[in-house]
Amino acid sequence: MVPISYYLGLSAILFVTGILGVLLRRNALVIFMSLELMFNASNLLFVAFSAYYKILTGQIFVFFVMAVAAAEVAVGLALMVAIFRTKHSVDVDQVNVLKG
Amino acid sequence: MILSEIARIDPTFGLVPWVVLLPIIGLLLNVLIGKRLGELGIGLIASLASGASFVISILLMLALGHTHGPVTVSFLDWITAPGFTLGWNFRVDTLSVTMMLVVSGVGTLIHIYATSYMHSDVRYNGEPSRYRRFFVFLNLFIADMMLLVSANNYLMLFVGWEGVGLCSYLLIGFWFEKGKDGIGNALAAKKAFIVNRIGDFGVLIAIFILFTTFHTLDFDGIFSKVQLNAPAFQGVILAVTLFMLLGVTGKSAQLPLYVWLPDAMAGPTPVSALIHAATMVTAGVYLVARSNALYVAAPAAQAAVMWVGALTALFAATIAVAQFDIKKVLAYSTISQLGFMVAAVGMGAVTAAMFHLITHAFFKALLFLAAGSVILAMERGYETSEHGHTGNAEEFDPQDMRNMGNLQRRLPWTFWTYLMGALALSGIAPLAGFFSKDEILTVASLTSPWIFVLLILAAFLTAFYMGRQIFLVFFGQARSEAAGNASESSAVVLVPMVILAILSVIGGVLNLPGTTFLEKWITQTVAGKPDQFVLPLAVTSFALALIGLFMAWLVYGIRKPLAHPGEPDPLAPILGKVYNGMQNKWWVDEVYQVLFVRPYQSLSELLAQPVDLGAIDAIGNEIGSSIRSLGNGLRRWENGFVRSYALTLLIGLVVILAYLMVK
Amino acid sequence: MSSGVIIFGVLAIVAVASAIGMLISQNSVYSALFLVVNFSVIAVLYLILGAPFIALAQITVYAGAIVVLFLFVIMMLGTERLTGSGPIRGQRLIAILVGAVFLAEVTVFLIWRSGLTGVITPSATDLSTPVSIGNALFTTYTLPFEATSLILLVAVIGAIVLTHPEQSISRKQTLKTVQKKETRG
Numbered sequence: 001m002v003p004i005s006y007y008l009g010l011s012a013i014l015f016v017t018g019i020l021g022v023l024l025r026r027n028a029l030v031i032f033m034s035l036e037l038m039f040n041a042s043n044l045l046f047v048a049f050s051a052y053y054k055i056l057t058g059q060i061f062v063f064f065v066m067a068v069a070a071a072e073v074a075v076g077l078a079l080m081v082a083i084f085r086t087k088h089s090v091d092v093d094q095v096n097v098l099k100g
Numbered sequence: 101m102i103l104s105e106i107a108r109i110d111p112t113f114g115l116v117p118w119v120v121l122l123p124i125i126g127l128l129l130n131v132l133i134g135k136r137l138g139e140l141g142i143g144l145i146a147s148l149a150s151g152a153s154f155v156i157s158i159l160l161m162l163a164l165g166h167t168h169g170p171v172t173v174s175f176l177d178w179i180t181a182p183g184f185t186l187g188w189n190f191r192v193d194t195l196s197v198t199m200m201l202v203v204s205g206v207g208t209l210i211h212i213y214a215t216s217y218m219h220s221d222v223r224y225n226g227e228p229s230r231y232r233r234f235f236v237f238l239n240l241f242i243a244d245m246m247l248l249v250s251a252n253n254y255l256m257l258f259v260g261w262e263g264v265g266l267c268s269y270l271l272i273g274f275w276f277e278k279g280k281d282g283i284g285n286a287l288a289a290k291k292a293f294i295v296n297r298i299g300d301f302g303v304l305i306a307i308f309i310l311f312t313t314f315h316t317l318d319f320d321g322i323f324s325k326v327q328l329n330a331p332a333f334q335g336v337i338l339a340v341t342l343f344m345l346l347g348v349t350g351k352s353a354q355l356p357l358y359v360w361l362p363d364a365m366a367g368p369t370p371v372s373a374l375i376h377a378a379t380m381v382t383a384g385v386y387l388v389a390r391s392n393a394l395y396v397a398a399p400a401a402q403a404a405v406m407w408v409g410a411l412t413a414l415f416a417a418t419i420a421v422a423q424f425d426i427k428k429v430l431a432y433s434t435i436s437q438l439g440f441m442v443a444a445v446g447m448g449a450v451t452a453a454m455f456h457l458i459t460h461a462f463f464k465a466l467l468f469l470a471a472g473s474v475i476l477a478m479e480r481g482y483e484t485s486e487h488g489h490t491g492n493a494e495e496f497d498p499q500d501m502r503n504m505g506n507l508q509r510r511l512p513w514t515f516w517t518y519l520m521g522a523l524a525l526s527g528i529a530p531l532a533g534f535f536s537k538d539e540i541l542t543v544a545s546l547t548s549p550w551i552f553v554l555l556i557l558a559a560f561l562t563a564f565y566m567g568r569q570i571f572l573v574f575f576g577q578a579r580s581e582a583a584g585n586a587s588e589s590s591a592v593v594l595v596p597m598v599i600l601a602i603l604s605v606i607g608g609v610l611n612l613p614g615t616t617f618l619e620k621w622i623t624q625t626v627a628g629k630p631d632q633f634v635l636p637l638a639v640t641s642f643a644l645a646l647i648g649l650f651m652a653w654l655v656y657g658i659r660k661p662l663a664h665p666g667e668p669d670p671l672a673p674i675l676g677k678v679y680n681g682m683q684n685k686w687w688v689d690e691v692y693q694v695l696f697v698r699p700y701q702s703l704s705e706l707l708a709q710p711v712d713l714g715a716i717d718a719i720g721n722e723i724g725s726s727i728r729s730l731g732n733g734l735r736r737w738e739n740g741f742v743r744s745y746a747l748t749l750l751i752g753l754v755v756i757l758a759y760l761m762v763k
Numbered sequence: 764m765s766s767g768v769i770i771f772g773v774l775a776i777v778a779v780a781s782a783i784g785m786l787i788s789q790n791s792v793y794s795a796l797f798l799v800v801n802f803s804v805i806a807v808l809y810l811i812l813g814a815p816f817i818a819l820a821q822i823t824v825y826a827g828a829i830v831v832l833f834l835f836v837i838m839m840l841g842t843e844r845l846t847g848s849g850p851i852r853g854q855r856l857i858a859i860l861v862g863a864v865f866l867a868e869v870t871v872f873l874i875w876r877s878g879l880t881g882v883i884t885p886s887a888t889d890l891s892t893p894v895s896i897g898n899a900l901f902t903t904y905t906l907p908f909e910a911t912s913l914i915l916l917v918a919v920i921g922a923i924v925l926t927h928p929e930q931s932i933s934r935k936q937t938l939k940t941v942q943k944k945e946t947r948g
Contacts, residue, residue, distance in 0.1 A: 001765045001768065003881070004883055007883070012869045014778065016866040020862045023747050023862070024855060029791050029833060029836060029837055033795065034785070043817075047809055060896065060899050062817050067824075067911045068911065070918075071914050073833075074832065077832060081840070092743060093743065095742065099740030758868060760872075
């Protein structure tokens with residue numbers, strides 16, 4: 001009996017929290033985690049609409065999103081490890097060689 | 101008339117474009133291949149170009165003898181606009197052919213003279229490579245002057261007018277790095293150009309008014325309309341003639357714009373002879389003669405012209421009395437004689453003015469050429485004396501008459517030709533100058549007594565200062581080593597002088613009181629006042645001239661004047677303060693400096709510094725620096741931090757969403 | 764206030780709190796743990812929305828695999844304590860401001876402009892049983908399914924390549940020692 005706008009609002013808040021995490025934190029790993037948060041917010045939105053319209057498509061999409069998110073985390077973390085090998089730091093602000 | 105019609109009348113008239121084109125071809129040849137030809141080749145090409153113009157002018161004169169009436173030859177269309185077409189049309193009538201003959205005839209003689217004069221001059225000044233440039237400019241001058249006199253409309257005349265002004269500038273500043281303080285000649289050239297510009301402004305305004313009133317600039321078109329209906333255009337004609345008078349005072353060196361001519365003596369002597377004595381300065385007289393139909397319709401303007409001419413004649417003559425530079429005396433004499441001519445056209449006596457123009461061309465060119473010969477002789481004498489060395493001879497002024505003396509024995513040919521010229525100028529019968537000046541005086545006596553008094557006084561002073569010059573230069577004792585060592589010039593220099601001397605002597609036959617050839621010739625084109633010969637007046641003017649010469653002999657001839665160069669002029673104690681004024685040119689240059697030049701210069705400086713640099717440049721600089729600071733500010737965004745790039749992405753997203761929201 | 768709304772409210776508060784906790788926690792391990800809480804709460808929300816399969820997939824994949832991966836890497840790289848204020852001036856302020864504006868805009872679009880005022884009624888039968896999802900995956904969405912498998916393959920290869928240590932020198936050395944041993948022996 002929950003109005004769908006509640007779910008939309010929650011999803012929006014989680015999404016913006018994820019964005020703030022990406023923008024405000026300097027630890028690359030926390031940035032990744034915020035990214036996962038954003039994924040989850042959009043997943044929530046999909047599932048909510050799927051329940052609202054009583055069709056399955058939303059949940060299928062969430063399935064694929066999860067798969068791709070997993071793959072992305074794997075590669076992203078491997079990348080972080082590789083960068084850490086040279087920079088010995090996970091501070092994203094130290095990767096600024098393209099400074100103009 | 102197009103060339104096919106001309107062929108029916110007389111094919112000779114079709115030759116008229118060549119009087120302009122041949123000198124141009126000459127100068128182009130000199131520019132392109134002159135260096136390889138050497139001095140002889142350059143001089144030959146230039147003189148031949150000028151000579152060919154002269155030959156064509158003679159042919160045109162003979163053709164006009166058979167076929168009367170003005171003949172216009174159209175050459176090409178210049179301006180074709182709806183409502184106004186202007187072509188480069190040549191006009192062959194007696195007035196223009198007379199000017200063509202004078203310009204090309206005297207011009208050719210001076211070209212020949214200059215081949216030898218410049219040979220010495222470029223070596224005296226240490227720059228032999230500049231020889232070619234002189235003849236290029238000289239030919240350009242002949243071309244422009246021919247353009248001026250052969251034009252069939254006011255605009256082509258103005259093209260020639262400006263062209264000769266340009267050549268005058270180029271030739272006065274020929275030795276642009278020399279002169280007082282190293283820029284004297286350049287300053288003189290600049291002065292000539294700028295003062296002439298003021299006159300050109302007058303001519304331009306006149307042309308503008310003519311165009312807006314008559315919608316054509318052709319002589320025939322304007323004059324016929326004016327003659328048909330003169331009262332309708334009263335105000336317009338008065339304005340046009342007065343503005344043209346401004347141009348005349350500039351180009352023909354009358355009051356108040358004469359100040360450039362004495363300074364123009366900084367140019368080499370052939371330039372002074374050709375441009376500033378015989379031809380360019382007569383362009384103003386020609387303009388008034390040509391526009392006689394307009395001036396006849398505006399008696400007030402005629403009176404203005406007359407007075408300007410007469411006052412200038414006397415004013416310049418007084419200055420000439422006290423000058424020490426041999427060329428400056430002749431310069432002021434030129435201004436004075438131009439005053440005679442201008443007064444004559446002002447009184448409507450076109451024939452008298454043209455007669456005096458022709459004879460003046462003869463003897464003034466002769467006087468300048470002979471003065472050049474004297475200067476060359478002094479330079480040669482200086483080089484062979486103890487202090488002589490080539491190149492930089494600035495401590496010794498070869499043109500200062502106080503350094504001369506007793507040159508009659510050392511330079512016989514120069515002396516005799518100079519004497520002929522001086523006597524002709526003074527108005528001694530039966531030389532050419534007597535007849536021409538007498539006609540002007542006669543007309544003046546019949547027109548206005550005041551003008552007559554001014555002119556007759558000027559004539560008296562003319563005789564006086566020419567006598568003074570003869571005695572200072574050729575008689576007495578040599579006042580410097582250079583004068584003592586002077587040697588006669590080469591034949592190439594002397595032959596043109598002799599020819600001009602002969603012309604000065606016999607030139608009177610052009611318009612003798614009984615057989616008035618010139619009057620009959622000129623009046624075919626322009627109807628002026630008929631020439632009259634009043635015997636008592638002629639005798640009076642002749643007597644005055646003799647008295648003038650006699651007085652010069654009294655002051656300068658009897659006692660050995662100026663035994664050393666440092667002694668003051670014997671005339672100074674007699675005249676006292678007046679002499680001071682005469683010597684200082686009545687301080688006109690200084691007055692102009694205070695009244696016009698300095699305020700203008702401070703205005704220029706004001707506009708240059710605070711206005712131009714301060715305001716206008718500042719605007720440009722501010723725009724540049726503001727963009728630079730904008731770039732600097734924007735550069736800080738490219739900091740390489742991923743987080744700030746992400747923030748920018750978000751901001752862009754927000755903006756797009758906002759736009760979609762508002763839409 | 765029905766019970767559904769109350770439950771939703773509690774879960775929402777916990778989700779947002781854990782998200783904010785993850786955001787402001789200075790210790791990366793704590794952040795990961797907060798994230799686990801968040802994932803779990805969202806899984807419960809999925810359950811409420813009638814998507815049991817997705818809920819369990821969420822716990823398995825996200826909370827179970829991804830966060831564990833994160834913890835592995837955090838442990839390996841060492842948790843650094845980075846100072847809060849960084850070298851970018853004004854980043855914090857502008858980020859928070861823009862984030863707030865963004866939130867406002869999104870809310871306007873989602874709630875106000877969309878005009879969706881309905882209510883989610885729980886259905887009698889669950890939509891996402893494994894049978895129904897499997898059906899959809901292997902019939903309608905076969906192509907994305909296969910593509911996803913390819914993506915996973917690529918991800919595995921990429922992860923291995925990126926983290927592989929430099930072997931070229933040691934391989935040469937190994938070859939040399941082998942050759943030496945062969946010539947000797």
